[in-house]
Amino acid sequence: MIPRYTRPEMAAIWEPQNRYRIWFEIEAHACDALAELGVIPKESAKNIWKNAPESFDIDRIDEIERTTKHDVIAFLTHLAEHIGEDSRFVHQGMTSSDVLDTCLAVQLKQATDLLLDDLDRLLAVLKKRAYETRDMVSVGRSHGIHAEPVTMGLKFARWYAEFERNKKRLEAARADIATCAISGAVGTFANIDPQVEVHVAEKLGLTPEPVSTQVIPRDRHAQYFATLGVIASSVENVAIEIRHLQRTEVLEAEEFFSKGQKGSSAMPHKRNPVLSENLTGLARMVRAYVTPALENVALWHERDISHSSVERMIGPDATVTLDFALNRMIGLVENLLVYPERMQANMDKLGGLIFSQRVLLALTQAGVSREDAYTLVQRNAMKVWEQGKDFLTELLADADVTKALPEDEIRAKFDLGYHTKHVDTIFKRVFSE
Numbered sequence: 401m402i403p404r405y406t407r408p409e410m411a412a413i414w415e416p417q418n419r420y421r422i423w424f425e426i427e428a429h430a431c432d433a434l435a436e437l438g439v440i441p442k443e444s445a446k447n448i449w450k451n452a453p454e455s456f457d458i459d460r461i462d463e464i465e466r467t468t469k470h471d472v473i474a475f476l477t478h479l480a481e482h483i484g485e486d487s488r489f490v491h492q493g494m495t496s497s498d499v500l501d502t503c504l505a506v507q508l509k510q511a512t513d514l515l516l517d518d519l520d521r522l523l524a525v526l527k528k529r530a531y532e533t534r535d536m537v538s539v540g541r542s543h544g545i546h547a548e549p550v551t552m553g554l555k556f557a558r559w560y561a562e563f564e565r566n567k568k569r570l571e572a573a574r575a576d577i578a579t580c581a582i583s584g585a586v587g588t589f590a591n592i593d594p595q596v597e598v599h600v601a602e603k604l605g606l607t608p609e610p611v612s613t614q615v616i617p618r619d620r621h622a623q624y625f626a627t628l629g630v631i632a633s634s635v636e637n638v639a640i641e642i643r644h645l646q647r648t649e650v651l652e653a654e655e656f657f658s659k660g661q662k663g664s665s666a667m668p669h670k671r672n673p674v675l676s677e678n679l680t681g682l683a684r685m686v687r688a689y690v691t692p693a694l695e696n697v698a699l700w701h702e703r704d705i706s707h708s709s710v711e712r713m714i715g716p717d718a719t720v721t722l723d724f725a726l727n728r729m730i731g732l733v734e735n736l737l738v739y740p741e742r743m744q745a746n747m748d749k750l751g752g753l754i755f756s757q758r759v760l761l762a763l764t765q766a767g768v769s770r771e772d773a774y775t776l777v778q779r780n781a782m783k784v785w786e787q788g789k790d791f792l793t794e795l796l797a798d799a800d801v802t803k804a805l806p807e808d809e810i811r812a813k814f815d816l817g818y819h820t821k822h823v824d825t826i827f828k829r830v831f832s833e
Contacts, residue, residue: 405720407724414719416456416461419503422506428449429599430491430596431444436599437596441489448483456478493592494584502580502581502616506605506606507715508624509578516574523564526563529733529734530831531553532553537743537747537816548755551820551823552743558830561830566630569631573628575607579601579607581609582596583612587615614703615707619697628718629689631722632684639729652743654671655674655676655732685721686721686725689714693710751788755791755814758813759805762810763776763804777801
């Protein structure tokens with residue numbers, strides 16, 4: 401998590417002040433529940449809320465931790481300095497993981513809400529660009545080679561559908577990660593009533609963890625970070641297509657290049673796809689956090705802390721990085737320049753070969769075997785590849801082809817509109833909701 405790739409809104413979630421505020425609320429809500437159960441005096445529970453500091457002295461907590469070597473104890477000691485005598489009722493029957501794991505759930509929930517907002521804004525931009533370019537015909541490519549016509553709008557529609565799936569995945573991951581554990585040492589509730597957990601969960605917008613040992617099971621976290629990794633891969637999916645489309649030899653789309661922007665320190669003519677390349681790199685980083693999250697699932701017995709150092713890093717870094725990437729992508733898509741004239745010029749480069757399948761199918765429907773039809777079409781197509789011939793001209797000059805198909809029928813197979821006739825159907829499928 402470095403400032404260059406960090407938005408303040410997401411960074412604030414992982415700041416110590418927010419973390420300590422959540423820790424306090426967990427402890428204070430637990431005290432309220434204990435007071436209702438008659439375990440501690442109700443007045444003491446009120447005083448804990450009343451006497452807590454407005455903001456926590458992070459330097460003081462760090463100072464205490466240098467002695468205790470324990471972050472939660474350092475926090476509780478600092479809290480006691482403000483609360484006084486009633487502090488003896490804080491953390492009754494609880495263990496550190498009750499605070500740490502429940503806090504992490506709250507922070508991940510807060511971070512996810514920002515990410516879901518990012519996705520909503522990205523979806524809106526993708527939909528807008530899809531409709532703007534719906535009928536803008538370009539060549540489709542498989543293996544990087546010209547295939548058959550598509551439209552630029554279908555690219556945006558495909559990305560929209562992918563990120564709509566990602567939103568559903570993230571909503572499911574949010575629900576799965578938002579669990580609360582206030583179950584005490586090794587998770588047996590021996591020293592704290594399960595109703596305390598229910599109360600704290602309700603106050604924090606979480607769900608009680610069914611079985612928590614001394615920690616919340618890490619399969620939940622593994623799924624969460626894996627979901628972030630999938631979303632990051634979708635970011636790269638868009639970015640790498642834009643990078644390809646901006647290549648000089650293609651140049652069907654291009655990142656917006658602002659006045660005064662420089663592309664190269666050495667070559668003044670350069671206009672590079674730096675945003676898309678940056679997104680590819682950021683996607684790699686988010687995916688890199690998935691494997692440690694998967695490895696955190698296997699802990700010793702009821703708990704160990706091998707997961708702790710990992711999550712202190714990947715929690716902030718994965719969410720901050722993905723948040724930045726999504727916001728960068730929103731601007732990239734919104735300002736992306738598209739060049740329909742270049743799309744047409746590229747389609748014309750192979751002299752009509754993009755219509756080869758239509759001719760193949762027409763020959764089979766005219767009674768030619770598929771093997772023979774393929775041979776007829778391919779031998780004429782290779783003249784275009786190797787000699788720069790025109791595909792339609794070669795077909796019309798091939799007696800074996802014209803024997804099976806009349807000229808007007810051959811010419812009819814070179815209609816661009818044939819390839820775009822179902823674009824509206826696809827758009828209805830994608831945007832019907």
